[in-house]
Amino acid sequence: MEEFAKLIEETRPDGTLQLRLEGTLTIAHIADIDSQLRQISGPVSQIDISAVEHIDTVGAWLIYRTARNHDGTITGAHSDAHRLIEAVSGSDSLPEPEASQLPPFYRLLNDVGLATVDIFRTFIEFIGFIGQCVKAIFNLILHPRRLRFHSVVQHFDSVGVRALGIVGLMSFLIGIVIAQQGAVQLRQFGAEVWTVNLIGRLTLRELGVLMTAIMVAGRSGSAFAAQIGTMKITEEVDAMRTIGVVPVEALVIPRIIATVIMMPLLGIYASLVAIAGGGLLCWVSLDIPPATFIERIREVTPITDFYVGMVKAPVFGAIIAMAGCFQGMRVHGNSEEVGRKTTSAVVQAIFLVIVLDAFFAVFFTEIGWN
Incomplete structure (x- = not known):
């Protein structure tokens, strides 16, 4: 021993x-x-x-x-x-490697250059991923039996039904904030009654759908990236390809369909709850009865505001779902990548939603829906 x-x-x-x-x-x-x-x-x-x-x-x-x-x-x-x-x-006795002695300005340029290249590479890959999704949708139209309806229904529940609580609470509080801040500012001009106009138009046209999209991006978009990323790490996606299942058709399209359908419904729900929150504050703070508030909302809010929100909602839903699934499909290596790509999915989805919202604002103004 x-x-x-x-x-x-x-x-x-x-x-x-x-x-x-x-x-x-x-x-x-x-x-x-x-x-x-x-x-x-x-x-x-x-x-x-x-x-x-x-x-x-x-x-x-x-x-x-x-x-x-x-x-x-x-x-x-x-x-x-x-x-x-x-x-x-x-x-x-080996010599120690010398640390880089680049000036700070050159290091900054290097970091900016690497970030720019990564942004362009991600953009090109995202365009290619959208093409894959379009191709998969056409294939499912030609072969509808390949669509996983039970998966779509399951994502209806996760994206929509389970989000009602947090979306409703957020929208109710946003409605109260809009009413309170609007009343404070308009009171200086003796125009508190215009608070109703502010609540109705802002929630139906912009904040109802936009804040819902941001909430869905942080909740469901991150979940999509984490779920698909974990499947990539455990090689389940490769196994699906081996047995002849197209991962985009099985994993991505059901999530996109569910999010596109649920976003307008969540947008309507969020707008109504926000209007209810604003109406409650108007009743308490401005002595505007609920019946008068509702009648005033109907008078001052054009139907085009509702159309604007409903046009934007499915587009936002498609972008959120595709961003989450795209980042999930990019996971490789180890489980640490799942966290990185999940964060990237949320940031990318929110950024694209805000950019598209700005585009829609200009577009609808140009066509006279203002």
Whole structure:
């Protein structure tokens, strides 16, 4: 049975230490030899390892380090020990790599350049992914039996039904905030009654659908990326391809269909709840009865505001679903990538939704829906 390493210290007449190591000097048998060698102070004249039976790279490094730090010589090394000590001493003499000394401005340019290249690469890949989705939709139209209806219904529940609580609470509070801030500002001009106009038009035309889209992007878009990304890590997507199932048709299209259908419904729900929140504050703060508030909403809110919201909602839903699934499909390597791509999915979806909302605002103004 191999014995643990032992360290014996002897003081020579000239005041220097002579160290003698015995036993097995391997990582499994070193025990506290490392700490004992680190506590040695003063010059060491000789390190005798003739009684060492077995040695590995860790033991050779401890011997070499002690001899180097205390200017000692190593004696009694057998062939294997001598070879290992030579190897660790050679690696210790390699020059350290020099750190990059680029000026901060050049480093900034490098980071900006890399980020720009990554944005363009992602954009091109996203366009290609949209093409795959369009192709898959045409294939499903030609072969409707390949559409997974049970998966679509399941995503109806996750995207829509389970989001009613948080979307309703958020919309109710937004309606109260719009009414409160509008009333405070309009009161300066004696025009508190116009608060109703502000609530009706802003919620139906913009904030109802936009805030719902942001909430769905953070809730469902991230879930899509995480779910598909995990399937990529566990090679379930590759297994689907092996058995002849198209991953885009099985995983992406049901999520897109569910989100496109549920977004207008959630948008209507959010707008109505926001109007209810604003009406409650108008009743409490401005003494506008609910019946009067509803009648005023019907008078001042054109039907085109409702049309604008309903046109934007399915487009936002498609963008959110495609962004989440696209980032999920890009996951590779390890589970850490799932977190990165999930974050990227939320950021990308919210960015695209806001950009599209700005585009729709200009477009509808130009065609006279203002």
